[in-house]
Amino acid sequence: EKVYLNGEIKDAHDAKISVFDRGFIFGDGIYEVIANINGRLFYYDAHLDRLKDGLKKINIEFDTSSLPKAIDALISASNLKGQDYMLYIQITRGVAPRKHAYPETAIPTVMMFAFPKTLPDNNEVNAQVITRNDFRWSRCDIKMTSLLGNVMLNDEAKQHDCYETIMHRNGVFTEGSHCNLFFVKNGTVFTHPADEFILNGITRIAVLELCKSLNIEVKETPIKTTDLLNVDEAFLTGTTVQIASIQQIDDHILYTENKKGSVTKKLQEAFLKLKYTVTPL
Numbered sequence: 138e139k140v141y142l143n144g145e146i147k148d149a150h151d152a153k154i155s156v157f158d159r160g161f162i163f164g165d166g167i168y169e170v171i172a173n174i175n176g177r178l179f180y181y182d183a184h185l186d187r188l189k190d191g192l193k194k195i196n197i198e199f200d201t202s203s204l205p206k207a208i209d210a211l212i213s214a215s216n217l218k219g220q221d222y223m224l225y226i227q228i229t230r231g232v233a234p235r236k237h238a239y240p241e242t243a244i245p246t247v248m249m250f251a252f253p254k255t256l257p258d259n260n261e262v263n264a265q266v267i268t269r270n271d272f273r274w275s276r277c278d279i280k281m282t283s284l285l286g287n288v289m290l291n292d293e294a295k296q297h298d299c300y301e302t303i304m305h306r307n308g309v310f311t312e313g314s315h316c317n318l319f320f321v322k323n324g325t326v327f328t329h330p331a332d333e334f335i336l337n338g339i340t341r342i343a344v345l346e347l348c349k350s351l352n353i354e355v356k357e358t359p360i361k362t363t364d365l366l367n368v369d370e371a372f373l374t375g376t377t378v379q380i381a382s383i384q385q386i387d388d389h390i391l392y393t394e395n396k397k398g399s400v401t402k403k404l405q406e407a408f409l410k411l412k413y414t415v416t417p418l
C-alpha cells in the first residue's frame with residue numbers, strides 16, 4: 138500500500154510522522170474522503186472548496202494547487218488508474234513543541250492514501266438507526282480529524298447492531314455520526330441547515346441539487362424530535378453511504394423489510410445517473 142506524505146510517495150510502512158505532529162497530539166487537522174467513480178473524482182471541486190474552507194477556518198496556510206498532481210502520482214503508484222477507488226486526504230498543522238496555541242513556524246503535514254472501492258449502484262441499505270444526544274462541539278462544520286465524538290456515537294450504533302446513530306441537539310435532529318440526515322414529510326424534503334451544527338456533506342449538496350432539478354420541494358429546516366412520528370420517510374447521505382433509506386429509528390418503524398419511500402427511491406435513481414454524468418476533473 139502506497140502513501141503520499143509531504144511530497145513523496147512511500148510504502149505505507151515507510152511513511153513516518155513525528156509523534157509531535159499536532160494531528161497526533163491535538164487532532165489539529167482536517168481531512169476529505171472522495172470517491173473516484175468511473176474515472177472521475179466525484180464532485181472534486183466541491184470537496185476541494187470544503188478543504189480550502191476548512192484550512193481557512195482553522196488558520197492553516199497551505200496551497201492546494203499542488204494536490205491534483207500529487208493525487209495523480211499517488212493513484213499511479215497505487216496501481217489504481219482506471220479503477221474506482223476512495224481517496225483520503227489529511228492536512229494537519231504540522232510538527233511543533235506541545236503548546237495549544239498555533240505555532241508560528243510549523244509546516245503542514247499532508248498525507249493521502251487511496252484504496253480500491255466500487256460503490257454499489259443499487260443501494261440496498263435499509264438502515265436501522267438509534268438516536269442520541271449530540272454531545273459534540275458546536276463547530277461540526279469543520280471536517281476535523283478529531284472524530285472522537287463521532288467515533289463514540291458510531292460505536293453505540295454498532296453495539297446495538299444498527300447502521301448509524303442519528304443525533305439531536307436542543308430538540309432538533311442534526312446529522313448522523315458519519316453522514317447527513319434527511320426527512321420527507323408530505324412530499325417535502327427536510328434537512329438541517331448547513332450551519333455550525335452539521336458538516337455540509339458533498340452528497341448532501343448533490344442531493345439538494347437533485348431535488349431542485351426534480352422539482353421536489355426542500356426546506357433546510359431541522360425536524361423536531363417531537364415531530365418524528367409525523368415523518369413519512371428518512372434517509373442518510375454521505376460519500377460511502379450514498380443515499381441510504383432508513384427503515385427504523387429506535388422503536389419507530391418507517392418501513393418494513395426492503396420497502397422504502399417514493400421520494401427516497403426517486404433520489405436514489407437520480408443519484409445513480411448523476412454518478413455517471415458529473416463533470417470530469
Ligand code: PMP
Pocket residue numbers: 170287312313314315316317335336337338339340341374375376377
Ligand atoms: N456528516 C458527518 C459527521 C460526516 O462525517 C460525513 C462524512 N464525512 C458527512 C456528514 C457526509 O459528508 P460527505 O457527503 O461529504 O461524505
